[in-house]
Amino acid sequence: MASKKILVVDDEPGFSQLIAEYFKAMGYDVHCANNVEDAVNLFRKYSHRVVILDFDMPILTGDSFLPILQGMDPAVRAIVVSGCLEEEVEEKFRGLGYFHFFEKGALSLESLRQKVEEAFTH
DSSP states (O other), X not given: OTTOEEEEEOSOHHHHHHHHXXXXXXXXXXXXXXXXXXXXXXHHXXXXXXXXXXXXXXXXXXXXXXXXXXXXXXXXXXXXXXXXXXXXXHHHHTTSOOOEEEEGGGOOHHHXXXXXXXXXXX
16 A cells, blocks of 8 residues: 555644554655645656645645646545535635645544545546
């Protein structure tokens, strides 16, 4: 399963680490970035297939960052995780081809794992 690479992009290091530890324990290859610059460098270096992407980040929001990732690899699957309401995220990401959305407050790690698995097989 080491070939299943996930990039977690979130400006909250505690959240990123929680997600990373959960997926690493299941054998995934996980990297974390707390800002867009680190995310681009890691994405270029490791060619992640799935990105768990925060919507509300400083400097560049997720809806502005996703097209950059897609420009580097159109096959990337983005799972958006945010404290924002689903309607707001859907409006901002409309037409960008994100794979799935989760609200942070209602996030279940098991549900996230299921969507990550779907993203790898999609």
